[in-house]
Amino acid sequence: MTPYAVLLGGYVGLLAAALAVDVLGRARFEPFRPLALVLEAALAERVTRWLIWIAWAWLGFHFLAR
Numbered sequence: 001m002t003p004y005a006v007l008l009g010g011y012v013g014l015l016a017a018a019l020a021v022d023v024l025g026r027a028r029f030e031p032f033r034p035l036a037l038v039l040e041a042a043l044a045e046r047v048t049r050w051l052i053w054i055a056w057a058w059l060g061f062h063f064l065a066r
Contacts, residue, residue, distance in 0.1 A: 018035065022035045025037070
């Protein structure tokens with residue numbers, strides 16, 4: 001298996017997990033919340049907005065800029 005296939009499989013797995021958590025949250029399954037509510041709560045604070053921006057820039061610079 002090539003490293004590209006492993007990386008692509010990892011991203012697909014993360015996307016599937018995020019979608020599963022969102023579906024469980026929308027179905028009102030107790031420990032989960034919809035991703036929109038989680039992002040709304042996270043982006044309410046200035047510090048978390050900066051941390052998310054820095055993480056996004058780091059990911060883009062290291063993995064997506066080729």
